Amino acid sequence: MNPSDPRVVLQQRREKLAQHFCGPAILWSGSESPRNFPANRFPFRASSHFLFFAGRSLANAAIHLEAGKLTLFMDDADANDALWHGPSPRRQEIAKQMGADQDYPLSKLASWTQDVATIPVQDSATRQIQEKQIGRTLGSAKQLQGHNRQLAKAIVAVRMIHDQSAISSIREAAAVTVKAHLAGMTATYNAQTEAEIRAAMEAVIMAHNLTCAYNSIVTVQGEVLHNQSYHRPIRAGDLLLADVGAEKEGWASDVTRTWPISGSFSSTQHDIYDIVLAAHDICIAKAAPGVEFRDLHLLAALTLAEGLVSLGILKGKAETLVERDAHALFFPHGVGHLLGLDVHDMEDLGDLAGYAPGRKRCDRFGLGFLRLDRPLQKSMIVTIEPGFYQVPSLLKNPERQSHYQDCINWDQLVKFKDVQGIRIEDDILITAKGAEVLTAALPSVPSQIESYMNRCI
Amino acid sequence: MNPSDPRVVLQQRREKLAQHFCGPAILWSGSESPRNFPANRFPFRASSHFLFFAGRSLANAAIHLEAGKLTLFMDDADANDALWHGPSPRRQEIAKQMGADQDYPLSKLASWTQDVATIPVQDSATRQIQEKQIGRTLGSAKQLQGHNRQLAKAIVAVRMIHDQSAISSIREAAAVTVKAHLAGMTATYNAQTEAEIRAAMEAVIMAHNLTCAYNSIVTVQGEVLHNQSYHRPIRAGDLLLADVGAEKEGWASDVTRTWPISGSFSSTQHDIYDIVLAAHDICIAKAAPGVEFRDLHLLAALTLAEGLVSLGILKGKAETLVERDAHALFFPHGVGHLLGLDVHDMEDLGDLAGYAPGRKRCDRFGLGFLRLDRPLQKSMIVTIEPGFYQVPSLLKNPERQSHYQDCINWDQLVKFKDVQGIRIEDDILITAKGAEVLTAALPSVPSQIESYMNRCI
Ligand SMILES: [Mn+2]
Ligand SMILES: [Mn+2]
Numbered sequence: 081m082n083p084s085d086p087r088v089v090l091q092q093r094r095e096k097l098a099q100h101f102c103g104p105a106i107l108w109s110g111s112e113s114p115r116n117f118p119a120n121r122f123p124f125r126a127s128s129h130f131l132f133f134a135g136r137s138l139a140n141a142a143i144h145l146e147a148g149k150l151t152l153f154m155d156d157a158d159a160n161d162a163l164w165h166g167p168s169p170r171r172q173e174i175a176k177q178m179g180a181d182q183d184y185p186l187s188k189l190a191s192w193t194q195d196v197a198t199i200p201v202q203d204s205a206t207r208q209i210q211e212k213q214i215g216r217t218l219g220s221a222k223q224l225q226g227h228n229r230q231l232a233k234a235i236v237a238v239r240m241i242h243d244q245s246a247i248s249s250i251r252e253a254a255a256v257t258v259k260a261h262l263a264g265m266t267a268t269y270n271a272q273t274e275a276e277i278r279a280a281m282e283a284v285i286m287a288h289n290l291t292c293a294y295n296s297i298v299t300v301q302g303e304v305l306h307n308q309s310y311h312r313p314i315r316a317g318d319l320l321l322a323d324v325g326a327e328k329e330g331w332a333s334d335v336t337r338t339w340p341i342s343g344s345f346s347s348t349q350h351d352i353y354d355i356v357l358a359a360h361d362i363c364i365a366k367a368a369p370g371v372e373f374r375d376l377h378l379l380a381a382l383t384l385a386e387g388l389v390s391l392g393i394l395k396g397k398a399e400t401l402v403e404r405d406a407h408a409l410f411f412p413h414g415v416g417h418l419l420g421l422d423v424h425d426m427e428d429l430g431d432l433a434g435y436a437p438g439r440k441r442c443d444r445f446g447l448g449f450l451r452l453d454r455p456l457q458k459s460m461i462v463t464i465e466p467g468f469y470q471v472p473s474l475l476k477n478p479e480r481q482s483h484y485q486d487c488i489n490w491d492q493l494v495k496f497k498d499v500q501g502i503r504i505e506d507d508i509l510i511t512a513k514g515a516e517v518l519t520a521a522l523p524s525v526p527s528q529i530e531s532y533m534n535r536c537i
Numbered sequence: 538m539n540p541s542d543p544r545v546v547l548q549q550r551r552e553k554l555a556q557h558f559c560g561p562a563i564l565w566s567g568s569e570s571p572r573n574f575p576a577n578r579f580p581f582r583a584s585s586h587f588l589f590f591a592g593r594s595l596a597n598a599a600i601h602l603e604a605g606k607l608t609l610f611m612d613d614a615d616a617n618d619a620l621w622h623g624p625s626p627r628r629q630e631i632a633k634q635m636g637a638d639q640d641y642p643l644s645k646l647a648s649w650t651q652d653v654a655t656i657p658v659q660d661s662a663t664r665q666i667q668e669k670q671i672g673r674t675l676g677s678a679k680q681l682q683g684h685n686r687q688l689a690k691a692i693v694a695v696r697m698i699h700d701q702s703a704i705s706s707i708r709e710a711a712a713v714t715v716k717a718h719l720a721g722m723t724a725t726y727n728a729q730t731e732a733e734i735r736a737a738m739e740a741v742i743m744a745h746n747l748t749c750a751y752n753s754i755v756t757v758q759g760e761v762l763h764n765q766s767y768h769r770p771i772r773a774g775d776l777l778l779a780d781v782g783a784e785k786e787g788w789a790s791d792v793t794r795t796w797p798i799s800g801s802f803s804s805t806q807h808d809i810y811d812i813v814l815a816a817h818d819i820c821i822a823k824a825a826p827g828v829e830f831r832d833l834h835l836l837a838a839l840t841l842a843e844g845l846v847s848l849g850i851l852k853g854k855a856e857t858l859v860e861r862d863a864h865a866l867f868f869p870h871g872v873g874h875l876l877g878l879d880v881h882d883m884e885d886l887g888d889l890a891g892y893a894p895g896r897k898r899c900d901r902f903g904l905g906f907l908r909l910d911r912p913l914q915k916s917m918i919v920t921i922e923p924g925f926y927q928v929p930s931l932l933k934n935p936e937r938q939s940h941y942q943d944c945i946n947w948d949q950l951v952k953f954k955d956v957q958g959i960r961i962e963d964d965i966l967i968t969a970k971g972a973e974v975l976t977a978a979l980p981s982v983p984s985q986i987e988s989y990m991n992r993c994i
Contacts, residue, residue, distance in 0.1 A: 113570040114659040115582050116878070117885040120751050122579040123765075125572050162930035163869060166761035202571040204662040279744035287736035289768050294577050304623035308580075311746050412620060421573070428574040473619035 087179030089245040090135050093238060095148045097133070100234035103227065104146040104196045106189070106214070107133060110206045111140050123291065127201045128421035128428070131330045132239055135178055140206075143180075144192050151192070152183040189213055197231035199224070202428065222430030229432075236433045239420055241459045247509060249331035250419065250461055253290065254507050254518040256326040257333040260284040261522050264298070264322050265339055265533050268314070274298050275310040277320060285326040293332035293423045297323035302338060302501020303469040305413060316342040319349055321501050325423060332423040334463050335519050336505035343533040345526050352468050352499045353526055355387030359466035360504045360524065363415060367508055367515035373452045373462065377415040380466040381407040381446060392492040405446030406487040409474055414450035416463040419507055424451060456510045461518070465505030470497070544636030546702040547592045550695060552605045554590070557691030560684065561603040561653045563646070563671070564590060567663045568597050580748065584658045585878035585885075588787045589696055592635055597663075600637075601649050608649070609640040646670055654688035656681070659885065679887030686889075693890045696877055698916045703877065704966060706788035707918055710747065711964050711975040713783040714790040717741040718979050721755070721779050722796055722990050725771070731755050732767040734777060742783040750789035750880045754780035759795060759958020760926040762870060773799040776806055778958050782880060789880040791920050792976050793962035800990040802983050809925050809956045810983055812844030816923035817961045817981065820872060824965055824972035830909045830919065834872040837923040838864040838903060849949040862903030863944040866931055871907035873920040876964055881908060913967045918975070922962030927954075 081088050097105075109130040112121040126137040133150070134143050141154035152175045157168040175183035193214050200218040201207055211217050219225075224232050242250070260281040267280030278298035285292055299307040300314050302321030314320060323336040338353065340346070345353060359380040366376060385398040385407045394401055401407060418425035418433055426433035431441060436454040441447075452462060470493075474480060507518040523529050538545050554562075566587040569578040583594040590607070591600050598611035609632045614625040632640035650671050657675040658664055668674050676682075681689050699707070717738040724737030735755035742749055756764040757771055759778030771777060780793040795810065797803070802810060816837040823833060842855040842864045851858055858864060875882035875890055883890035888898060893911040898904075909919060927950075931937060964975040980986050 113579060115579075116585050116659060117881065117883075118659070119884065120880060122570060122572075123752060128573050159930070163928055164761070164763045166758065166764060167929070202573060202575070204660075204665065208661065273744075273746065275746035276744040279740040279742075282743060283736040283740035285736075286739060286767075287730075287733045289730065289732035295580060301623065304621070306621045307623060310743075423577060424574065426574075427576065471620055472624070473616070 084245060086135050086177070086245075089243060090133065090150070090179055091148070092243065093133055094145055094150055096238045097145060097234055098148045100237045101197070101231050104144060104192070105231050106142055106144050106193065106196045106198050108198070108201045108206055108210050109134065109138050109141040110201045110203045113203050113205070126330070127199075128330065128426070129199050129235055131421055132235075136174070137330065138174065140186070142186070142189055144196070149181045150179065152178065152180040153186050153189045153192075154183075155185050197227040199228065199232055199235070199429070221428045224429070232429050232432055236426055236429065239426060240418065240433060241457060242420065242461055243459075246331060246420065247459070247461070249328045250333060250507065251518055253293070253326045253328035253331050253333040254335070255521070256285055256288045256290055256328070257324065257335045258519055258522040260324055260326065261322060261335060261337050262532065264320075264324070265337075265529065268320065268339065268341055268533065269343065272313060273310070274300060274312050274314060274320070277314070277322065278310050278324075281322060281324045285324075288326070290326040290328050293325040293327035293334060297321065297336075300341070300500075302503065303471045304501075305469070314341045317346065317498055319499065319502060321503055323503065323505065330421045332419055332421065333507050333519070334419055334423045334505060335507065335522065336465060336503040337522065337524070337529070338502045338504065339529050339533065344530055346498055348496045349499050349502075350526055351391055352496060353502055355384055355391070356466050356468050356502050356504055357524060357526075358387060359383040359415075360464055360506070363464045363466065364506065364508060364515055364517060367456060367462070367464070367510060368513060369456055369458045369510055371456050373416070373454055373456060374447075374450060376464070377447070377450050378402060380415040381411060384411050384466060384468065391496075392489055393496065394487055395489055396487055401487060402446065404484075404487070405444055406484050408446035409480065409484060409488070410468050410470070411466060412445075412449060412469070412471065412474060413467065414452065416465050416505075417451035419461045419463055427451070458510055458512055460510045462508050462510070463505050464508055465503055467501065467503035468499065469501045470499065541702060543592050543634070543702075546700060547590065547607070547636055548605070549700065550590055551602055551607055553695045554602060554691055555605045557694045558654070558688055561601060561649070562688050563599055563601050563650065563653045563655050565655070565658045565663055565667050566591065566595050566598045567658045567660045570660050570662070583787070584656075585787065585883070586656050586692055588878055589692075593631065594787065595631065597643070599643070599646055601653070606638045607636065609635065609637040610643050610646045610649075611640075612642050654684040656685065656689055656692070656886070678885045681886070689886050689889055693883055693886065696883060697875065697890060698914060699877065699918055700916075703788060704916070704918070706785045707790060707876065707964065708975055710750070710783045710785035710788050710790040711792070712978070713742055713745045713747055713785070714781065714792045715976055715979040717781055717783065718779060718792060718794050719989065721777075721781070722794075722986065725777065725796065725798055725990065726800065729770060730767070731757060731769050731771060731777070734771070734779065735767050735781075738779060738781045742781075745783070747783040747785050750782040750784035750791060754778065754793075757798070757957075759960065760928045761958075762926070762928075771798045774803065774955055776956065776959060778960055780960065780962065787878050789876055789878065790964050790976065791876055791880045791962060792964065792979065793922055793960040794979065794981065794986070795959045795961065796986050796990065801987055803955055805953045806956050806959075807983055808848055809953060810959055812841055812848070813923050813925050813959050813961055814981060814983075815844060816840040816872075817921055817963070820921045820923065821963065821965060821972055821974060824913060824919070824921070824967060825970060826913055826915045826967055828913050830873070830911055830913060831904075831907060833921070834904070834907050835859060837872040838868060841868050841923065841925065848953075849946055850953065851944055852946055853944055858944060859903065861941075861944065862901055863941050865903035866937065866941060866945070867925050867927070868923060869902075869906060869926070869928065869931060870924065871909065873922050873962075874908035876918045876920055884908070915967055915969055917967045919965050919967070920962050921965055922960055924958070924960035925956065926958045927956065
């Protein structure tokens, strides 16, 4: 069979799992979550762990995995279903397409659950079914114990290093994401609100029949890190921060660009942007197998600190400022994270994927939000996303103000008040010797962004 | 205070409720449902019952209603929240804006739950909290008992007859929906796939910072009633069926148009379209207070049957064909439904809203899918949506074929194979003497659709 045949891909994933985990496991796909009444539902998204091994988004299904074998459990659609949802493939056909060894209706699942390991699904309706079928409560996916934890560790090992099929899907998602961001830049000229730019960007993703990997951030208030409102008018002096990514067959991309509404960065915006871009570029240049991701984070922090010192916003020696976490006043999140079937890949498992065994989140202000602390390996995909933000809840916090009093030149900072939030985020595939930027087609240099935005005027 | 002040509107809703229900009630808003990991969530949509009385989409909140008084229970955002989500209004401020009589943190809710009536929320995570706080299991919202059922009946009475604020929101949702459909018609000329047309339509809704009231149907396979895939290429001879509606502050619109990909209906498409349009127009012309919605449904059925007889597809007398449900071979759903905060308003309560007291779903093939069986009343909003479909699971069903053998001219039907699915759906406000079409600005006559589509060529 062709190595890109989905059955071969799935077989290889199962075999890798079997190398890391002995014993049976069952993974549930989940069900559609109701929105405001049972028939009006959010679009279905299968559990990522299920999707990885099943290769197909099936609602109300489960797979049993053991020693490289796959057994599919699901029910065929009933006769009435065809009127409302059209003809559906039969379980047997689906099982064949995914290379399952056996397939059964869900009613047979009960006799397969003894001593199996599992990962709790996200939607709580299915979680209740899962716990009932498995005969015990599961607790949080972040704090698994015993063989469930062993299974989770094995899944982390397999999902973290992407196979060609995964890389190819993320590449496609990234390509559409690039188009979405270009459409956003193009739409800015005639837009009056954030919502209009968001619409132009998501329309590209939708037109390619993909979904968004996460709720888009498209805002002139980029200092609110997870801003998910879009009602604000946009004005000529504003920067727009757009964090929008497409998802292809479950595989995510995650890209941020920041551009000027007017089509031209002001000199203060340009100055800060260049610093963020320098941090972005140096992290990508240094990314390679064996490199500690935490060191990239600290490198981004140092680059930002140096730049802010050179602009007179921070005072002192950059190394010392980073040791004191002064950079985190302006860059309060981590420089990136794993990317895969989840935009923060496997974050349902807490830090099991993000943190190497034995490592834990640090409570330092400048490191606490770092989602990834591992040496990079070939075929990992990560984001690199340094930023600069003026967050009132940080900068106006009296304790932080007094703690960092000697570090900040407030009079100088005030000159940069037209720079509320900047983030530059790309998706990076770790290769044998370095890194490939999957989103390289999207301009990140100010002059390129400006000329793209102004090409039609 | 101004009668359109939200506090006045909400006060009036509470007072109306108190006229229909004595005793305390608590309504939960629900929480965000996770998509693939806890931090990656579907956009929040508050429970419609909560939204109606709270006037505001608040996650993780509850309101206590009694004798026209409102008590709000919710927690203030914690300090860290501002970094990720920006500053949030405090509970006290929200309570003031909604005209609440009192407000408390959620921890106080436990002492308010004795003997309260409630409606089960949709998301099962909140449902578990709700059942725990109320101290008993709730069962399905479709089969409430005791004082929960009394509360549901009272809510139905209040929500079914829309106030000016509700009508105004639905009107705005309908206006944006009209624009979305026009954008879909415009986009058809250059589109290659269903997905591209869907994107053009939903982009309009998103650009107005509204959401979709339901998952859009945009398909050349309109005979699949709830078709929610968009991957198909579109071809010149196809009809495109688009059932897309915007939601404004929770208030839904629900509109369907069917148009030819080429910009011109074929003569067979035109013939069938005219029949569906005749059914649509006559139902709207007859809609008025006191008219039984079921009679409108049967009038649509009769109009379709007459038309299909005139085209030689059905054989016999139209009245007899409708009595035998032969029309349902081509029109297997009801002619409309209540519209409000839910696109099928209050369908979470089963048929409590849709069916007048003492009435039940009929198991007749031609009536079983009728969602509304009540006399119309002033200030109800309903959809009128007759259709014609060639559904293989109905027309190729051997039992139905033999049962209706004498009714159908199969040789004639085969000539209409380029008419797979047509639906024409508008949103209708029942007025004192008749009905107002809230979506009247959207062309429904074939020549108007054709000239709109061809205006730029
Ligand atoms: Mn990211
Ligand atoms: Mn409808």
